[in-house]
Amino acid sequence: MTDAADLSAAEAARRIRAGRLSAAALMEACLDRIARREPEIRAFAWLDPAAARRAAERADRAGLADRPLAGLPLGVKDVIDTADMPSQYGSPAWAGHRPRADAAAVALARRAGAVVIGKTVTTEFATRHPGPTANPHNARHTPGGSSSGSAAGVAAGFFPLAFGTQTAGSIVRPAAFCGVVGYKPSLGTIHRAGMKVMSESLDTIGVIARSVADCALAVGAMTGRDLGDPEARPARPPRLALCLGPAADRAAPETRALLERAAEACRRAGAAVEPREMPPVVARALDLHGHVMNMETAQALAWELDEARAQLSAELRERMDWALSQPPAALDEGRAAFAAARAAFPAAIEGFDAVLTPSAPGEAPEGLGWTGDPVFNALWTALGVPCVTVPAGTGPRGLPLGVQIVGRAGEDARTLAWAEWVRQAVAG
Numbered sequence: 170m171t172d173a174a175d176l177s178a179a180e181a182a183r184r185i186r187a188g189r190l191s192a193a194a195l196m197e198a199c200l201d202r203i204a205r206r207e208p209e210i211r212a213f214a215w216l217d218p219a220a221a222r223r224a225a226e227r228a229d230r231a232g233l234a235d236r237p238l239a240g241l242p243l244g245v246k247d248v249i250d251t252a253d254m255p256s257q258y259g260s261p262a263w264a265g266h267r268p269r270a271d272a273a274a275v276a277l278a279r280r281a282g283a284v285v286i287g288k289t290v291t292t293e294f295a296t297r298h299p300g301p302t303a304n305p306h307n308a309r310h311t312p313g314g315s316s317s318g319s320a321a322g323v324a325a326g327f328f329p330l331a332f333g334t335q336t337a338g339s340i341v342r343p344a345a346f347c348g349v350v351g352y353k354p355s356l357g358t359i360h361r362a363g364m365k366v367m368s369e370s371l372d373t374i375g376v377i378a379r380s381v382a383d384c385a386l387a388v389g390a391m392t393g394r395d396l397g398d399p400e401a402r403p404a405r406p407p408r409l410a411l412c413l414g415p416a417a418d419r420a421a422p423e424t425r426a427l428l429e430r431a432a433e434a435c436r437r438a439g440a441a442v443e444p445r446e447m448p449p450v451v452a453r454a455l456d457l458h459g460h461v462m463n464m465e466t467a468q469a470l471a472w473e474l475d476e477a478r479a480q481l482s483a484e485l486r487e488r489m490d491w492a493l494s495q496p497p498a499a500l501d502e503g504r505a506a507f508a509a510a511r512a513a514f515p516a517a518i519e520g521f522d523a524v525l526t527p528s529a530p531g532e533a534p535e536g537l538g539w540t541g542d543p544v545f546n547a548l549w550t551a552l553g554v555p556c557v558t559v560p561a562g563t564g565p566r567g568l569p570l571g572v573q574i575v576g577r578a579g580e581d582a583r584t585l586a587w588a589e590w591v592r593q594a595v596a597g
Contacts, residue, residue, distance in 0.1 A: 192240025236282025272363025338546025
């Protein structure tokens with residue numbers, strides 16, 4: 170019999186609504202898994218099992234038949250505020266900080282019936298110094314970042330859903346490294362109020378789960394958007410643009426081979442798959458991504474840099490000092506490049522339904538001191554478009570690999586549907 174901790178979010182919610190599973194029983198199964206594996210994985214920045222049990226029991230008493238996220242345990246990345254748990258942003262400068270209110274995303278998730286189980290480990294301000302989290306598939310390897318605890322926790326069965334945030338590749342890359350699904354929605358889909366925002370132009374709240382359908386369920390429940398049923402078979406196969414992107418030379422051999430295998434599997438399933446590179450006006454956004462990200466982060470961290478500098482990591486201080494040395498015109502140039510790239514992207518993929526591209530350069534790197542390179546994510550984040558990574562096999566060390574499906578801004582339901590189509594084609 171399937172352990173309740175391994176159920177998809179959609180299946181667990183169906184069982185709870187049907188009275189075949191309680192929120193308390195699901196929470197207990199997750200807490201049991203956590204008790205066994207958390208000492209090795211270290212996915213949580215904050216966990217109070219007794220409080221989690223009480224919250225699940227309250228959810229059962231409240232009745233959940235009309236709630237789409239009926240009693241589902243939810244991991245919340247620790248750059249997103251929670252009123253009943255500390256929000257420490259991955260930094261000692263904020264140790265013990267207790268917000269007065271939930272972030273909008275958390276409040277919307279609770280309204281939809283989710284039960285927050287705990288706060289998940291993030292890199293420092295979701296940008297630099299890694300936390301202690303290990304990859305559930307091999308604890309000697311990183312789970313990726315900055316949504317480290319969220320991706321590792323979903324993969325390990327600690328919770329079926331988790332919030333992530335992405336400024337460069339912080340949802341897609343860790344989800345791929347941990348062998349789960351990551352969904353970065355179109356920019357602005359989930360409101361950022363109550364998030365410790367670093368980059369006004371880039372930061373996006375999204376979700377990590379075990380299936381594409383779970384991601385659609387969660388974001389649809391929180392936003393009221395109809396994201397469809399990704400598992401419903403589309404009327405026709407997709408037309409996919411196969412694109413390694415401007416950083417093609419950074420792809421490991423296993424990633425090049427993976428993309429070729431995925432493309433061929435999609436063709437066998439009926440898709441039209443053609444190589445397509447991004448024009449210079451689109452690729453330029455990747456060149457200036459670092460300028461925008463770091464210069465906006467230096468503004469966001471003005472208080473920390475002035476009042477708590479000694480509590481920031483050396484690598485973050487170095488990047489912020491560099492950003493502060495840049496002229497304001499460099500930020501203006503980067504933002505203008507983003508706007509031009511966003512305007513040009515629809516024409517760049519005209520005739521295609523979505524882009525098929527790597528989720529990461531290769532397998533999760535060994536060691537916990539680096540969360541991996543976001544070079545295969547940063548361009549799409551700069552474009553503000555929906556991105557979904559789905560599991561697509563393993564690499565030479567037996568660690569998970571993923572492929573990424575990218576759509577047009579605002580076409581999240583279509584992008585999720587094509588992502589599920591690709592997942593099934595690759596798995597078949």
